[in-house]
Amino acid sequence: MRLQVEIDAHSGFCGGVIRAITRAEDFLSAHPDRRLYSVGAIVHNEAELERLSSRGLRTVSCADLSDIPGCREDVTLLIRAHGEPPSTYRRAREAGFEVVDCTCPVVLRLQERIRQAYARLQGSGGQIVLFGKVGHAEVLGLVGQVDGDVLVVENVRMLEEALGRGAVSADGPLEIFSQTTKSPGEYEEICRILRAYNPSLTVHHTICSQVASRHAQLSDFAASHDVVVFVSGQESSNGKVLFDLCRAHNPRTSRCGSPDEIRPEWFRDGDRVGVCGATSTPKWLLEAVAQKILQIN
């Protein structure tokens, strides 16, 4: 089969993930005598996690901090780009761990803005809505800034259901924020519905600019190829959003997590194949997938 393969130049890790992984690798090189535990997966990509694990990075959940074996003094905790709620820092401190904080600066600013909005709304009966994936690490970190006093809606259906049961104030002060990796188009729709319900709504534009620009670029990339292979981990929230976006612009879009998952039946002779991925997909994995596609005959 003759196939042309192009890797999307804009795909690959976002700045926040590159920063966290670089700091983890630098730490491991500089401190071979210490153990480095990431609180939660440093990136939602199984292949990259395996690579980092072979370099010595371990993963632990916040709930399991007290189960880390051996001496506290030998262990450093890494807070990943998604950020954590204040309770995680408290627990780490109480347990005596040193912490390397790799929270993305964009997420740190968002945490700060939510705290400020909450302080502003106290006493006026105001409310905060967060557009984000329920249970996602970044969302848990954001919700933790205001002791959980925020309504999280994941999509239009959830918002309409919340409006239907009167969970949102129709006339009091109301402010909305978005998780950094959500879809800009969906956020616009959520804000439109909410503003129709409560005209005093204040919208905070908190989708990461790297994610927002990737939406526009990826739409063009998907539409300009015969077939698209989208590479991302199963757990990646941004991967799910961007895969759906590619599929909307090119119905011949398939997802894979590694070169082994590529299926020859996705391709036809002469296809121009576009390979792209999420903000959590490493470049080396996109290249490995492209190489595998070129070997199909």
Ligand code: SF4
């Ligand atoms: S998507 Fe943006 S905000 Fe989120 S970690 Fe990456 S750079 Fe930071």
